Amino acid sequence: MTEIAAPMTATHSFHTSVEAEKRLRARYAAEQRFKIYGILAIAVACLMLVVLLFTITREGMTAFWQTAIRLEVTIDPAKIDPKGTRNPADFDRAAFQDVIHEALYTRFPQAEGRIARKELRGLISPVAGVFLAKEVGDDAAMLGRTIQVWIPASDAINQIEKGRIDRNEEEANRPINDRQLAWFDQLKKDGDSGPIFNSTFFTSSDSNYPELAGLFGAVVGSVLTLIVTLSLALPIGIATAVYLEEFAPKNRLTDLIEVNINNLAAVPSIVFGLLGLAVFLQFFGLPRSSPLVGGMVIALMSLPTIIISARAALKAVPPSIREAALGMGASRLQTVAHHVLPLAMPGILTGTIIAMAHALGETAPLLMVGMNAFVTSAPSGFLDSASVLPVQVYIWADAPERGFVELTSAAIMVLLVFLVAMNGTAIWLRKKFERRW
Amino acid sequence: MSASVTVALILLLSLIGFWMGRSRAVAVSGGRIASLHSVPNYYGSFVAIWAGLPALVLVLFWLALKFPVTEALVLAGLDVDTIRAWGQQMLPPQDLAQLMERLAAGGSDLLSDNQKQLLLINIRNIAAGQSQYVNPDVLGILKPAAAHYSTLLSLANWSLFAISAVLAVGGLVYTRARISPDLRARNGVEKVVNALLIVCSLIAIFTTLGIVLSLLFESVRFFARVSPVEFLFGTHWSPQTALRADQAGSSGAFGAVPLFSGTLLIAVVAMMVAGPVGLLSAIYLSEYAPRGVRNTVKPVLEILAGIPTVVYGFFAILTVAPVIRDVGSLLGLSVSSNSALAAGVVMGVMIVPFVSSLSDDVINAVPQSLRDGSLGLGATRSETVRQVILPAALPGIVGAFLLAISRAIGETMIVVMAAGMAAKITANPLEAVTTVTVQIAALLVGDQEFDSAKTLSAFALGLVLFFATLLLNVVALRVVQKYREKYD
Numbered sequence: 051m052t053e054i055a056a057p058m059t060a061t062h063s064f065h066t067s068v069e070a071e072k073r074l075r076a077r078y079a080a081e082q083r084f085k086i087y088g089i090l091a092i093a094v095a096c097l098m099l100v101v102l103l104f105t106i107t108r109e110g111m112t113a114f115w116q117t118a119i120r121l122e123v124t125i126d127p128a129k130i131d132p133k134g135t136r137n138p139a140d141f142d143r144a145a146f147q148d149v150i151h152e153a154l155y156t157r158f159p160q161a162e163g164r165i166a167r168k169e170l171r172g173l174i175s176p177v178a179g180v181f182l183a184k185e186v187g188d189d190a191a192m193l194g195r196t197i198q199v200w201i202p203a204s205d206a207i208n209q210i211e212k213g214r215i216d217r218n219e220e221e222a223n224r225p226i227n228d229r230q231l232a233w234f235d236q237l238k239k240d241g242d243s244g245p246i247f248n249s250t251f252f253t254s255s256d257s258n259y260p261e262l263a264g265l266f267g268a269v270v271g272s273v274l275t276l277i278v279t280l281s282l283a284l285p286i287g288i289a290t291a292v293y294l295e296e297f298a299p300k301n302r303l304t305d306l307i308e309v310n311i312n313n314l315a316a317v318p319s320i321v322f323g324l325l326g327l328a329v330f331l332q333f334f335g336l337p338r339s340s341p342l343v344g345g346m347v348i349a350l351m352s353l354p355t356i357i358i359s360a361r362a363a364l365k366a367v368p369p370s371i372r373e374a375a376l377g378m379g380a381s382r383l384q385t386v387a388h389h390v391l392p393l394a395m396p397g398i399l400t401g402t403i404i405a406m407a408h409a410l411g412e413t414a415p416l417l418m419v420g421m422n423a424f425v426t427s428a429p430s431g432f433l434d435s436a437s438v439l440p441v442q443v444y445i446w447a448d449a450p451e452r453g454f455v456e457l458t459s460a461a462i463m464v465l466l467v468f469l470v471a472m473n474g475t476a477i478w479l480r481k482k483f484e485r486r487w
Numbered sequence: 488m489s490a491s492v493t494v495a496l497i498l499l500l501s502l503i504g505f506w507m508g509r510s511r512a513v514a515v516s517g518g519r520i521a522s523l524h525s526v527p528n529y530y531g532s533f534v535a536i537w538a539g540l541p542a543l544v545l546v547l548f549w550l551a552l553k554f555p556v557t558e559a560l561v562l563a564g565l566d567v568d569t570i571r572a573w574g575q576q577m578l579p580p581q582d583l584a585q586l587m588e589r590l591a592a593g594g595s596d597l598l599s600d601n602q603k604q605l606l607l608i609n610i611r612n613i614a615a616g617q618s619q620y621v622n623p624d625v626l627g628i629l630k631p632a633a634a635h636y637s638t639l640l641s642l643a644n645w646s647l648f649a650i651s652a653v654l655a656v657g658g659l660v661y662t663r664a665r666i667s668p669d670l671r672a673r674n675g676v677e678k679v680v681n682a683l684l685i686v687c688s689l690i691a692i693f694t695t696l697g698i699v700l701s702l703l704f705e706s707v708r709f710f711a712r713v714s715p716v717e718f719l720f721g722t723h724w725s726p727q728t729a730l731r732a733d734q735a736g737s738s739g740a741f742g743a744v745p746l747f748s749g750t751l752l753i754a755v756v757a758m759m760v761a762g763p764v765g766l767l768s769a770i771y772l773s774e775y776a777p778r779g780v781r782n783t784v785k786p787v788l789e790i791l792a793g794i795p796t797v798v799y800g801f802f803a804i805l806t807v808a809p810v811i812r813d814v815g816s817l818l819g820l821s822v823s824s825n826s827a828l829a830a831g832v833v834m835g836v837m838i839v840p841f842v843s844s845l846s847d848d849v850i851n852a853v854p855q856s857l858r859d860g861s862l863g864l865g866a867t868r869s870e871t872v873r874q875v876i877l878p879a880a881l882p883g884i885v886g887a888f889l890l891a892i893s894r895a896i897g898e899t900m901i902v903v904m905a906a907g908m909a910a911k912i913t914a915n916p917l918e919a920v921t922t923v924t925v926q927i928a929a930l931l932v933g934d935q936e937f938d939s940a941k942t943l944s945a946f947a948l949g950l951v952l953f954f955a956t957l958l959l960n961v962v963a964l965r966v967v968q969k970y971r972e973k974y975d
Binding site: 089109312316319325333411440465 | 555673685687688691692694698702705764765766767768771772784787790794796799801804805836839840843868869870872890893897899900903904927931932946952957960964
């Protein structure tokens with residue numbers, strides 16, 4: 051009897067033996083490990099996003115303020131207004147810098163001799179005169195007066211003050227020597243140095259000097275480019291989607307169009323740049339670097355995205371709407387124009403805004419059509435030379451001065467704010483007009 | 488008369504046409520609107536379309552052809568003496584000698600494309616009143632040509648204005664006269680709108696055609712100088728061609744294999760990051776994650792996809808490359824400051840959401856019955872995933888990976904900013920390599936000559952890039968479609 055019962059006991063069963071429990075534990079451990087791999091993968095992706103946003107913000111935050119030095123500047127009419135007309139148009143723009151230098155020499159009388167004075171001038175921005183000129187501006191009454199003004203410090207001082215350059219570094223390894231540092235500390239002790247809001251960043255255009263470089267021109271360029279893109283891509287995209295979804299007969303031409311749209315969606319962006327260069331610039335002779343050409347190239351690029359999302363929105367409108375309209379005697383075009391399209395519009399607009407957000411961040415094709423032009427004033431029309439936000443990021447990332455690192459990061463922050471705003475609008479639109487049939 | 492004024496005039500006439508057509512329709516109906524074939528607004532639109540559309544099409548054509556035609560006319564109108572005098576001032580000695588020979592021979596095609604462009608830029612600058620950009624010695628020589636150019640342009644502008652005004656008014660008057668209760672205005676309008684819709688849909692085909700033709704056209708010109716065999720199989724890439732014939736050390740070599748290998752290396756590194764991370768996160772999200780986690784993680788991954796590539800490029804040079812270099816030197820490895828690893832890793836991060844969302848779709852398309860069957864037999868979730876779901880979803884995942892590789896190959900800004908410029912064949916990701924897109928950008932950004940092998944080589948590279956990505960996409964879509972059909 052025991053011989054028969056023995057295999058039946060729990061300890062000896064294939065599924066319950068010690069080995070079996072070991073196997074089971076191993077399987078459960080493998081299960082846990084697999085799950086952890088998945089969590090790790092997500093963690094890696096999220097961590098990268100956090101690190102990216104964190105480093106950009108850390109680098110970029112400091113660009114919003116600027117170290118400045120307060121000086122008592124005498125606006126000497128003999129220098130500023132050599133013609134004596136008191137007309138701001140006749141002012142000698144270059145003389146403002148000299149006036150500031152004079153003020154600096156008066157502030158530090160101990161700095162004598164050519165070398166000492168040269169070092170002294172190294173404290174302030176070599177383009178400080180531009181700021182003073184703006185301050186004095188068109189107010190001729192300032193002439194002859196002595197005023198207190200905040201003058202931007204040089205890039206080296208600015209970076210030391212922000213801790214980007216280590217002031218404890220050996221003297222030979224930093225752009226500012228001990229004597230200059232002592233002068234600057236003196237200014238700080240007297241309360242004549244401190245941070246001011248970097249309004250230049252938002253009001254001026256590109257420059258070779260970090261303290262004079264701003265984003266305004268690039269923002270205007272981006273807006274102009276997006277206007278061209280939107281006014282081309284939206285009507286053409288909607289028209290194509292309406293035709294393919296509502297009117298097109300099932301034939302070879304329609305198939306060819308669909309295949310083309312799907313393929314264009316996957317063509318690398320730089321190839322669109324080559325198209326723009328060869329066709330718009332070289333063949334049609336349109337102006338290089340202009341928002342018109344940039345916008346046209348980006349419009350061709352974003353067309354597939356807009357068409358695909360517009361078709362999805364049109365498809366979501368139930369056929370009963372169309373049938374009701376047709377039943378009431380409306381023509382097919384009237385059905386689409388009066389009923390289907392208005393109902394699909396929120397969906398189409400959502401897709402379009404997302405496509406425009408992508409277009410705003412597009413860089414490579416715009417480099418091909420020369421939108422990396424060095425533009426020191428905001429473009430005033432669609433045919434002017436212009437730069438756009440992402441291209442400005444690219445240009446500044448290439449600039450050798452240390453001050454451009456924080457400007458690049460700040461420009462990225464502005465770009466990301468625009469993108470978040472656009473995508474946020476799209477999500478809001480979708481939430482608000484979402485409709486279940 | 489500028490084109491914008493002309494367009495404004497046409498639009499104004501078209502608007503007037505709308506009102507005239509509408510009121511005319513109401514008038515001919517004799518107070519009984521129902522006797523009209525269409526609603527009065529359609530009569531208005533009918534007139535407006537025929538007043539505006541032909542003139543607008545004309546303006547569009549003219550805008551496209553204005554510069555090519557006038558420039559060709561100006562060049563054709565230059566006499567031999569002007570060309571000789573200009574050449575003596577502007578051309579390097581060797582080109583000048585060649586020009587003189589051709590002048591003596593009395594041929595028709597005297598200048599090369601490059602020289603023509605230079606001449607045209609001079610003429611355009613003088614005509615635009617920007618003589619400060621022009622060599623003062625040439626100023627006097629080209630003044631007549633510039634005057635000719637301005638005359639032609641203003642003549643063209645005025646004649647366009649006049650012709651489109653006549654067209655618009657003619658269209659308006661003619662169609663307005665045709666209005667009667669029997670005129671099928673709605674059908675007429677709808678026919679035109681339908682045609683416009685078709686024209687808009689054809690733009691997708693024209694874009695593809697434009698890409699293929701422009702790339703092919705320029706590539707053929709390139710291959711006339713450099714043999715395709717050397718381009719596709721040569722191992723030495725150094726596109727600096729000599730500006731002068733006597734210049735040393737820059738003969739120009741166009742062997743693109745180092746670029747292909749560099750592109751591949753960076754794409755492989757990117758896929759090593761994006762493949763596992765994207766696939767595993769897709770599996771976790773679709774098979775394990777509770778609803779709440781899924782709803783928060785997916786948008787986060789989408790943010791990753793929405794960040795512009797230029798930002799990733801800056802991130803690579805600002806953060807990732809220094810970290811990799813520091814880790815490398817800690818381990819005693821020499822890492823290039825723009826290593827393929829840094830560019831590849833960052834590109835991988837960029838592609839993660841792409842791989843993840845495509846894989847997610849594919850995994851979700853596996854029928855629930857397969858999962859239930861496997862779990863019912865006692866398999867754990869991970870065993871189900873590895874032994875049932877992944878084999879079933881394999882074609883779709885392969886397709887997703889192919890699409891991701893095509894993305895990686897075509898990506899430009901990350902590599903332009905973070906990868907190197909030196910063409911080198913290596914499989915070591917710690918060294919700097921260059922890619923096809925980096926070279927295209929480097930060759931075409933900034934001032935270029937229009938006709939040198941150096942500039943044209945960028946188009947040949949673009950052609951290779953276009954067809955490589957096209958092939959990958961077509962294969963990937965086929966694979967995915969086959970797979971979809973299996974479970975539909």
